[in-house]
Structures are given as structure tokens and as C-alpha cells.
Amino acid sequence: MLELRLVQGSLLKKVLESIKELVNDANFDCSSTGFSLQAMDSSHVALVALLLRSEGFEHYRCDRNISMGMNLNNMAKMLKCAGNDDIVTIKADDGSDTVTFMFESPTQDKISDFEMKLMDIDSEHLGIPEAEYHAIVKMPSAEFARICKDLSSIGDTVMLISDGVVGYVEVVISVTKEGVKFSTKGDIGTANIVCRQNTSVDKPEEATVIEMNEPVSLTFALRYMNSFTKATPLSSSVTVSLSNELPVVVEYKIAEMGYVRFYLAPKIEEEEEETKPQA
Amino acid sequence: MLELRLVQGSLLKKVLESIKELVNDANFDCSSTGFSLQAMDSSHVALVALLLRSEGFEHYRCDRNISMGMNLNNMAKMLKCAGNDDIVTIKADDGSDTVTFMFESPTQDKISDFEMKLMDIDSEHLGIPEAEYHAIVKMPSAEFARICKDLSSIGDTVMLISDGVVGYVEVVISVTKEGVKFSTKGDIGTANIVCRQNTSVDKPEEATVIEMNEPVSLTFALRYMNSFTKATPLSSSVTVSLSNELPVVVEYKIAEMGYVRFYLAPKIEEEEEETKPQA
Amino acid sequence: MLELRLVQGSLLKKVLESIKELVNDANFDCSSTGFSLQAMDSSHVALVALLLRSEGFEHYRCDRNISMGMNLNNMAKMLKCAGNDDIVTIKADDGSDTVTFMFESPTQDKISDFEMKLMDIDSEHLGIPEAEYHAIVKMPSAEFARICKDLSSIGDTVMLISDGVVGYVEVVISVTKEGVKFSTKGDIGTANIVCRQNTSVDKPEEATVIEMNEPVSLTFALRYMNSFTKATPLSSSVTVSLSNELPVVVEYKIAEMGYVRFYLAPKIEEEEEETKPQA
Numbered sequence: 153m154l155e156l157r158l159v160q161g162s163l164l165k166k167v168l169e170s171i172k173e174l175v176n177d178a179n180f181d182c183s184s185t186g187f188s189l190q191a192m193d194s195s196h197v198a199l200v201a202l203l204l205r206s207e208g209f210e211h212y213r214c215d216r217n218i219s220m221g222m223n224l225n226n227m228a229k230m231l232k233c234a235g236n237d238d239i240v241t242i243k244a245d246d247g248s249d250t251v252t253f254m255f256e257s258p259t260q261d262k263i264s265d266f267e268m269k270l271m272d273i274d275s276e277h278l279g280i281p282e283a284e285y286h287a288i289v290k291m292p293s294a295e296f297a298r299i300c301k302d303l304s305s306i307g308d309t310v311m312l313i314s315d316g317v318v319g320y321v322e323v324v325i326s327v328t329k330e331g332v333k334f335s336t337k338g339d340i341g342t343a344n345i346v347c348r349q350n351t352s353v354d355k356p357e358e359a360t361v362i363e364m365n366e367p368v369s370l371t372f373a374l375r376y377m378n379s380f381t382k383a384t385p386l387s388s389s390v391t392v393s394l395s396n397e398l399p400v401v402v403e404y405k406i407a408e409m410g411y412v413r414f415y416l417a418p419k420i421e422e423e424e425e426e427t428k429p430q431a
Numbered sequence: 432m433l434e435l436r437l438v439q440g441s442l443l444k445k446v447l448e449s450i451k452e453l454v455n456d457a458n459f460d461c462s463s464t465g466f467s468l469q470a471m472d473s474s475h476v477a478l479v480a481l482l483l484r485s486e487g488f489e490h491y492r493c494d495r496n497i498s499m500g501m502n503l504n505n506m507a508k509m510l511k512c513a514g515n516d517d518i519v520t521i522k523a524d525d526g527s528d529t530v531t532f533m534f535e536s537p538t539q540d541k542i543s544d545f546e547m548k549l550m551d552i553d554s555e556h557l558g559i560p561e562a563e564y565h566a567i568v569k570m571p572s573a574e575f576a577r578i579c580k581d582l583s584s585i586g587d588t589v590m591l592i593s594d595g596v597v598g599y600v601e602v603v604i605s606v607t608k609e610g611v612k613f614s615t616k617g618d619i620g621t622a623n624i625v626c627r628q629n630t631s632v633d634k635p636e637e638a639t640v641i642e643m644n645e646p647v648s649l650t651f652a653l654r655y656m657n658s659f660t661k662a663t664p665l666s667s668s669v670t671v672s673l674s675n676e677l678p679v680v681v682e683y684k685i686a687e688m689g690y691v692r693f694y695l696a697p698k699i700e701e702e703e704e705e706t707k708p709q710a
Numbered sequence: 711m712l713e714l715r716l717v718q719g720s721l722l723k724k725v726l727e728s729i730k731e732l733v734n735d736a737n738f739d740c741s742s743t744g745f746s747l748q749a750m751d752s753s754h755v756a757l758v759a760l761l762l763r764s765e766g767f768e769h770y771r772c773d774r775n776i777s778m779g780m781n782l783n784n785m786a787k788m789l790k791c792a793g794n795d796d797i798v799t800i801k802a803d804d805g806s807d808t809v810t811f812m813f814e815s816p817t818q819d820k821i822s823d824f825e826m827k828l829m830d831i832d833s834e835h836l837g838i839p840e841a842e843y844h845a846i847v848k849m850p851s852a853e854f855a856r857i858c859k860d861l862s863s864i865g866d867t868v869m870l871i872s873d874g875v876v877g878y879v880e881v882v883i884s885v886t887k888e889g890v891k892f893s894t895k896g897d898i899g900t901a902n903i904v905c906r907q908n909t910s911v912d913k914p915e916e917a918t919v920i921e922m923n924e925p926v927s928l929t930f931a932l933r934y935m936n937s938f939t940k941a942t943p944l945s946s947s948v949t950v951s952l953s954n955e956l957p958v959v960v961e962y963k964i965a966e967m968g969y970v971r972f973y974l975a976p977k978i979e980e981e982e983e984e985t986k987p988q989a
Contacts, residue, residue, distance in 0.1 A: 226619040233581035233622070250620075261629040261639065262574070266585070268620040295820070302791035306824070340784040341808075341826040343791070350819040360819065505898040512860035512901070529899075540908040540918065541853070545864070547899040 154182055154218060154244040157211035158204075161231075161240030161255065163386075163406065168228040170383035170404070170412055171200050174376075175224055179275050183217045186410065187242075190277055198376050199399070199415040201280065208409030210239075220244060220251055221273035227253075230266040244270075280415070285393040285401075286368040287327035291347060291360040293390040293404065297381035299334050299345050304378055307338020322419060323377055326369035327394060332362060336374060357388035368394045370418040377402070380414040433461055433497060433523040436490035437483075440510075440519030440534065442665075442685065447507040449662035449683070449691055450479050453655075454503055458554050462496045465689065466521075469556055477655050478678070478694040480559065487688030489518075499523065499530055500552035506532075509545040523549075559694070564672040564680075565647040566606035570626060570639040572669040572683065576660035578613050578624050583657055586617020601698060602656060605648035606673060611641060615653060636667035647673045649697040656681070659693040712740055712776060712802040715769035716762075719789075719798030719813065721944075721964065726786040728941035728962070728970055729758050732934075737777045737833050744968065745800075748835055756934050757836065757957070757973040766967030768797075778802060778809055779831035785811075788824040802828075838973070843951040843959075844926040845885035849905060849918040851948040851962065855939035857892050857903050862936055865896020880977060881935055884927035885952060890920060894932060915946035926952045928976040935960070938972040 158164060171178075171189075178191035178200075187209075189202040206212040234240055234255040241254040248270075255264040300323070307321040324335045331348040350360045383404040384390075393401040399415040406412065437443055450457075450468075457470035457479075466488075468481040485491040513519055513534040520533040527549075534543040579602070586600040603614040610627040629639045662683040663669075672680040678694040685691065716722060729736075729747075736749035736758075745767075747760040764770040792798055792813040799812040806828075813822040858881070865879040882893040889906040908918045941962040942948075951959040957973040964970065 223619070229584045229619060230622075232584065259629070261627050262624065263627075264581075264622065264624040266620060266622045302822075305787045305790065340781070340787060341824060343788075343822065343824045345820065345822040348819050348821075350817070502898070508863045508898060509901075511863065538908070540906050541903065542906075543860075543901065543903040545899060545901045 153213065153215050153246055154242065155211065155213045156182075156187060156209050156242045158208070158240050158242075159210045161234050161238045162236045163409070164240050165228075165231045165234060165236075166383075166385045167202060167204075167406070167412060168224060168231050170386055171202065172224040172228045173379050173382055174198060174414075175200055177221060177223050177271060177273050179219045179221050179273050181217070181219050181277075182214050184214055188410075191275065193376075193379075197373070197416065198379070199278065199280075201411075201413045201415070203410035204406065205410050208406075211241075215246070218244070221271035222251070222268065223271060226268060230268060233264060233266060235262075283395060283398055284365075285395045285398070286366040287332075287362065287364040287394045289327060289332045289360070289362050289392045289394070290389055291332075291392075292358055293381075293384045293387055295347070295360075296390045296392070297384045299347075300374065300377045300381050302345070303334060303336040303343055304374055306336055306340055306343045320373040320375055322371050323374040324369060324371050325392070325394060325400070326367070327362060327364050328367050329364065332360075332392075359389075368396060370394055370396070370400065372400060372416055372418055376414075376416050380416075383412050383414075386412060432492065432494050432525055433521065434490065434492045435461075435466060435488050435521045437487075437519050437521075438489045440513045440517045441515045442688070443519050444507075444510045444513060444515075445662075445664045446481060446483075446685070446691060447503060447510050449665055450481065451503040451507045452658050452661055453477060453693075454479055456500060456502050456550060456552050458498045458500050458552050460496070460498050460556075461493050463493055467689075470554065472655075472658075476652070476695065477658070478557065478559075480690075480692045480694070482689035483685065484689050487685075490520075494525070497523070500550035501530070501547065502550060505547060509547060512543060512545060514541075562674060562677055563644075564674040564677070565645040566611075566641065566643040566673045568606060568611045568639070568641050568671045568673070569668055570611075570671075571637055572660075572663045572666055574626070574639075575669045575671070576663045578626075579653065579656045579660050581624070582613060582615040582617075582622055583653055585615055585619055585622045599652040599654055601650050602653040603648060603650050604671070604673060604679070605646070606641060606643055607646045608643065611639075611671075638668075647675060649673055649675070649679065651679060651695055651697055655693075655695050659695075662691050662693075665691060711771065711773050711804055712800065713769065713771040714740075714745060714767050714800045716766075716798050716800075717768045719792050719796045720794045721967070722798050723786075723789045723792060723794075724941075724943045725760060725762075725964070725970060726782060726789050728944055729760065730782040730786045731940055732756060732937050732972075733758055733782055735779060735781050735829060735831050737779050737831050739775070739777050739835075740772050741775045742772055746968075749833065751934075751937075755931070755974065756937070757838075759838065759969075759971045759973070761968035762964065763968050766964075769799075773804065776802070779829035780809070780826065781829060784826060788826060791822060791824060793820075841953065841956055842923075843953040843956070844924040845890075845920065845922040845952045847885060847890045847918070847920050847950045847952070848947055849890075849950075850916055851939075851942045851945055853905070853918075854948045854950070855942045857905075858932065858935045858939050860903070861892060861894040861896075861901055862932055864894055864898055864901045878931040878933055880929050881932040882927060882929050883950070883952060883958070884925070885920060885922055886925050887922065890918075890950075917947075926954060928952055928954070928958065930958060930974055930976055934972075934974050938974075941970050941972075944970060 174193040175191045181188050186205040191200050230253050237258045238255040243252040250267050253266045326333045331346050333346045335344045349362045353359050380402045387404040391403045399417045402414040404412045453472040454470045460467050465484040470479050509532050516537045517534040522531040529546050532545045605612045610625050613624045615622050628641045632638050659681045666683040670682045678696045681693040683691045732751040733749045739746050744763040749758050788811050795816045796813040801810040808825050811824045884891045889904050892903045894901050905918050907920045911917050938960045945962040949961045957975045960972040962970045
């Protein structure tokens with residue numbers, strides 16, 4: 153039997169909103185340590201990893217490890233029916249092919265339960281080794297989202313290159329001692345946005361902190377970065393960890409419970425020459 | 432001659448917004464007692480009844496009973512041009528085929544008049560007898576609207592059942608001593624929302640009050656309930672009166688003036704077995 | 711070399727939003743006196759004139775007169791990437807075929823530069839003589855925008871008249887001693903909105919001031935008036951200058967820097983009789 157009671161139910165709503173654009177169907181893995189998910193996006197380019205540790209729940213009962221396949225869009229629709237102050241409980245009986253989401257209003261005057269069919273989903277769990285990164289940038293998550301959105305406006309995120317070849321607008325993220333630079337080239341021009349390290353701020357989450365062991369400059373498909381920023385409501389700051397030829401990690405911490413992490417492989421140079429029109 | 436002056440003009444805007452989705456064209460009946468309307472929705476399933484009593488108007492002159500046929504969508508467009516603090520006057524000369532809406536700003540610096548052609552509309556006035564209901568639920572109107580909206584998200588409001596048979600997602604409203612339960616079954620799962628009686632609230636309009644003579648459980652097309660909730664801005668509470676084999680009445684009171692009432696027949700069981708896929 | 715630094719960068723965003731609906735491509739003319747634009751709308755009916763005087767810039771360097779052809783939609787996309795408190799600098803090297811917009815956040819922690827290709831655009835500069843107007847109406851810009859929008863709702867702005875002849879809904883603007891009247895006739899009825907002179911207001915920008923030498927009544931295509939009101943965020947008041955057989959001037963002042971002016975020829979009577987269905 154599974155029964156996970158989360159006082160801050162709105163948090164689960166935000167988690168779903170942050171990943172449902174990238175992933176349609178996924179297994180939620182439940183064990184005594186926590187409630188987690190690992191899934192590739194539908195085009196198998198980006199990886200999402202979610203962890204909500206058991207300690208963060210008001211009540212956490214998971215008799216045996218189970219994996220529950222869910223359609224994230226449907227799950228998000230149900231969670232949207234929870235009030236922002238509602239307590240959310242996830243329940244599943246052993247061997248059941250359904251999961252129930254129960255929402256309790258703070259005053260206990262309104263109790264809702266939503267039952268959803270589970271799915272069988274093939275998935276393999278990738279081991280993600282701890283790695284050393286050349287540069288780690290921590291910055292306000294709203295600022296990161298704004299930059300990704302602004303760069304997207306410079307070119308359509310999908311563009312026809314030639315002979316039916318479709319390309320995606322790219323963002324180059326470069327870290328030097330001076331700061332972190334985001335650059336793109338689009339239909340209507342080019343753009344460079346530089347953020348400098350800034351720790352003299354009123355609130356720690358407004359700081360931009362750059363830890364750099366080595367300068368790094370990597371190219372990514374901008375539309376994935378934009379998808380990742382759907383997690384902005386989860387945390388006021390975001391951490392971007394960069395290393396040559398390792399996937400970038402874009403992490404949003406979930407206060408006292410865990411994280412949502414997005415992994416995306418950089419474009420390597422040979423590829424770029426093939427697909428970029430004006431390299 | 433007709434001249435009805437309403438200081439709280441925004442109220443008339445809200446009335447039109449509440450009924451124009453259900454009813455396209457309707458006769459407004461004007462007599463010495465008040466300004467009223469009774470109309471079936473375009474699919475002849477639901478009935479709308481509006482009453483604005485003459486005492487609620489600052490000035491009310493209606494020399495003889497008249498019935499004015501109006502396109503509610505066009506009337507709503509004109510009323511949208513009134514400012515929220517404007518005084519609205521409805522004017523019609525005897526025998527005229529037009530009606531004029533006059534809007535005066537509170538400072539009298541801006542005076543607008545909008546003239547609209549009247550229409551000939553056949554309609555029969557149904558006598559609605561006073562009835563005894565098995566259960567009457569009074570609850571915050573925003574809560575009722577939220578519940579109807581949330582249940583709608585569980586299934587499309589219209590769905591193909593089989594062989595070209597189209598069904599509408601249904602809501603079952605059940606009243607017991609414990610509270611009122613709203614249930615639905617949709618494409619993505621099932622949902623039950625229970626609201627308990629609650630009278631220990633700060634403001635009387637936040638109360639949920641259940642008067643029950645007999646338990647009752649009735650099934651309705653959810654999309655009509657959703658339409659009725661367009662009247663939510665008119666009143667902070669809604670009253671739902673239920674009785675077996677009588678139409679439900681969903682009433683929004685208009686402070687010191689009257690009401691908008693919606694009537695909808697419950698689905699009877701034989702019908703349900705025919706049209707419901709998994710009964 | 712050109713380098714124009716504007717502390718209140720949001721102003722340039724608002725200027726672009728106000729004119730990009732009417733004009734697709736236009737030359738910005740830069741001289742020692744200021745940054746200006748004059749362009750016909752794409753259907754060659756309305757004229758836009760913009761002036762930002764050099765004194766309004768924090769730093770203004772323009773070594774020689776140049777004319778820079780820009781796509782206003784693309785320019786607006788880039789300016790949208792500026793924060794509302796950002797300082798905006800427009801830069802162009804002599805002989806360059808690009809222009810650069812630089813945005814600096816108030817704390818200097820974020821610096822963006824956006825580079826856009828210039829275009830060759832044929833244009834002739836019309837001399838607009840100073841003229842005497844029969845009537846000049848100064849009124850709150852939001853009120854003027856509301857009136858244009860409300861009148862538009864009374865009829866589609868474009869309507870089929872007969873035999874494939876398309877007409878535009880018109881607004882008649884009449885100024886008398888009593889006030890200014892805006893009238894229209896549409897599919898669903900007629901509307902008249904009268905605003906009276908009103909100078910006893912708390913803030914001068916809330917006043918409606920009518921200077922009239924002679925009564926005047928002129929007819930215009932409503933959809934252009936609606937386009938002009940995109941400039942509403944630039945100024946809290948608007949000035950409408952009317953004269954028989956002269957184009958109307960709709961002017962939005964830009965505080966301490968200049969203006970955006972829209973010119974539109976009135977419809978003359980012979981035309982009206984031909985194109986209006988119920989004259």
C-alpha cells in the first residue's frame with residue numbers, strides 16, 4: 153500500500169506543470185526513500201529527473217517499491233483541481249491498476265478524490281554519475297527564463313534551413329571570469345546577453361554566482377532550454393552546470409524535499425557545421 | 432412609453448453575460464411590476480428566468496405591458512460599452528421597433544446612447560409552479576463554479592460513445608446528511624467532490640447550508656451546469672434546489688432586485704443506460 | 711557614428727508598439743536635432759510622424775545625418791527584450807548595414823546587445839504645413855481609446871456592402887459648443903457618445919478641453935482611429951485637431967522629448983454616398 157500525504161499540495165501541481173511539456177508518459181518510482189521520476193523527453197534528447205524525498209511528506213507510507221506509469225498530462229489535469237492550499241494525498245492499493253489523488257481543503261469542508269488508470273510504460277533507469285563541471289552558474293530563475301524567452305523571439309525556434317532540412321535556433325552559453333553570456337542568431341538578427349556575478353543583493357535568491365574552474369562555451373537547442381524554464385515557479389533560483397562534452401544540468405531545487413533536474417547534451421561542432429546556415 | 436433607470440448599470444451587464452451563452456434571442460417582458468425574461472436555451476433543454484423588480488430601479492416608467500425581442504449577443508455588446516459606474520437607462524417609445532440604452536458617467540461628462548433594432552420572437556411563457564424540493568443546497572457561487580469547471584476537465588464535455596452516438600459528460604449531484612457530492616466519470620478517470628455543511632464562517636455568503644428532507648441523487652449534463660455558472664459575478668452565493676424527477680433550479684439572487692434562475696431536467700435512468708458506455 | 715542613449719528605455723518600446731501595427735518598414739531619420747520618422751501606413755491612407763528631440767537623450771551623438779531603414783516588427787521584437795527600467799542605446803557605425811540596440815539593467819549586472827540588419831526603403835518626406843484647425847479637442851487618452859473601441863463593437867470594422875464592395879465602419883466626429891460627439895452606425899445598431907468640456911478635475915491630464923472656432927463634423931474610417939490608440943501608453947492625454955477638408959491630427963505627446971502624430975484624411979461626401987448603404 154502506498155499513501156503519501158503532502159501538506160503543500162500546490163508544489164505537486166508545479167512539478168507536473170514543469171515536466172508535462174517535455175514528457176508525455178512516465179513511471180513514478182516510489183520507494184522508502186522518496187517519490188521520484190526519470191524520463192527522456194518524447195524526442196529522446198533531454199532527460200528529466202525528479203526527486204521528492206520521503207522526509208518532505210507529512211505522512212509517507214510505501215510498503216514496497218512500486219513503479220506507477222502515468223500520463224502526465226492527465227495527472228496534471230487532476231492536480232489542477234486541487235486548491236492552492238489543499239493537502240494532497242497520493243494513494244494506491246497493492247496490485248491496483250489505479251492511483252487516487254485526494255485533495256483536502258485546509259478547513260476540511262471540501263474533500264475531493266480523483267482516480268486515474270495507471271499505464272504500463274517501458275523505461276530503463278539511467279545511472280547518472282556525479283561529475284565535475286567546468287562552470288556552475290547560480291542565478292535567479294526568473295532571469296534565466298526571461299533570457300531564454302527573449303532569445304527565442306529573435307528567431308523562430310524551428311526554422312527551415314535548406315532542402316527540407318529543419319534546424320533549431322541555438323543558444324551558446326559561455327562562461328568566463330566576467331560573467332555568463334547567452335548568444336543566439338536568428339532570422340531577424342543576433343543577440344548577446346551578459347550577466348555578471350552579483351552577490352551584493354538584498355535576498356540571497358537574487359544573487360548571480362559564477363563558480364568557474366575553466367572557461368566553457370557550449371551550444372544547445374534553445375527550445376529545450378525554454379521548456380526547462382517551465383519549472384521556474386518551483387524555485388526562485390536555478391543552477392546551470394556546464395562542462396565540455398557532458399550534458400548541461402539545469403536544476404531547480406524544491407525546498408527541503410528534492411529537485412527537478414533537466415539534462416541536455418550540447419551540440420558538437422561537426423553537427424553544427426552541417427546544420428547551421430551561416431557558421 | 433418605457434423608461435427604466437438603473438443606477439447600478441454594471442448589474443445589467445452581468446445579467447447579460449450570465450445568459451447570452453445559453454440563449455441567443457429572447458423577449459424581455461416589461462410590466463409595472465418589473466423587467467423579466469423567460470427563455471429556453473437554443474437546444475430546448477434548459478430554461479432561464481430573469482426578474483428585475485421595478486422597486487430596484489431609480490426610475491421606472493412602463494405605461495403598458497410590452498414584450499421586446501432582442502438578440503442577447505448584440506445587447507451584451509452594447510452594454511459592454513457602459514462604464515462600470517455608469518447609470519443605465521433603457522428607453523423605448525410606444526410602437527417603436529427600436530430600444531435605446533443610455534449610459535451616463537457618474538460625473539455626467541460622458542453620455543452615450545446606443546440604439547438597437549427589436550426583433551419579433553415567438554415564445555410561450557411557461558408557468559413554473561412553486562414546488563417542494565427534497566434538498567436545497569446554498570453554497571458560495573465561486574465554489575460551485577470551481578467544482579463544475581474541475582469536473583469538466585476530467586472528460587471532454589462532449590464525447591463520442593459509439594456508432595456516431597454522442598454523449599455529454601454527466602455530473603451526479605447527491606445530497607445526504609453528510610454533505611453534497613458532485614461526481615463524474617470521464618476519459619481520464621473519475622472524480623468525486625464532497626462539500627460538507629459549514630456555517631461557522633466569517634461572512635454569511637461563505638457558508639454552505641444543506642436543507643435536506645430526503646436524500647436525493649440526480650444526474651445532469653455537466654455542460655449546462657457550466658453555462659449556468661456564468662452568473663457567478665451576480666451573487667456571492669448560489670442555491671441549488673433538487674427533487675427527484677423535477678428540474679433542478681440553480682438560482683443566483685440579484686441584491687434587492689430579483690434573480691436569475693436556471694432550470695434543467697435530470698437525466699432519467701432508462702436514458703442513461705442507452706447512452707452511457709460503462710453504466 | 712551614431713550613439714543615442716535613452717535612460718527611459720521603456721519609452722522606445724512604447725513608441726514601437728504604437729506605430730508597428732500601421733507601418734511595416736520605415737526609415738528612421740537621425741540628425742543633430744533628433745531621431746524622427748515619417749511614414750505612410752501600408753494602405754497609404756494614414757501618415758505617422760514621430761519625433762524624439764536630441765535634448766531628451768542622456769547622450770546624443772550623430773556625426774552626420776543618416777536614414778536607417780528598419781522593419782518595425784523586428785525592431786519591436788528586439789526592444790521587447792529590454793527590461794522596463796533598462797537604459798537603451800541605439801548604435802550604428804558609419805557605413806554599416808546594421809544597427810545595434812544595447813540594453814543595460816539599472817544595476818549594470820545585465821548587458822544585452824541586439825544587432826539588426828538595416829533595409830533600403832524608398833520614401834519621400836512630405837512637408838506638413840502648420841495649419842489652423844476649426845476645433846481642437848484635448849481629452850484623456852484612455853477615454854479616447856475606450857470610445858474608439860466601444861464604437862468598433864457596434865459593427866465589424868470591415869463589412870461587405872454589396873456586389874463585392876467592401877466598406878469600413880465609419881466614425882463621425884462632431885464638435886459643437888456642447889462638446890465632442892462620436893457617432894457610428896453598424897450591423898447591430900447606432901451609437902452616439904458625447905463628451906462635454908470638463909476642466910474641474912483633480913489632475914490636468916483628466917481634463918477634456920474643447921477649443922472651437924467653428925463647429926465641425928467629419929467622417930473617418932474607424933479602424934484607423936483604433937490603430938492610433940495603440941499610442942495610448944505614451945501619454946495620458948491626446949489632442950485631436952479637426953478642420954474641414956484637412957486631415958485630422960491625433961497627437962500623443964512624449965514627455966519632454968517630442969510626439970507621435972497620426973494624420974488621416976476625412977471621407978468626403980461624394981464618396982460617402984457611393985459607399986454607404988443607408989445614407
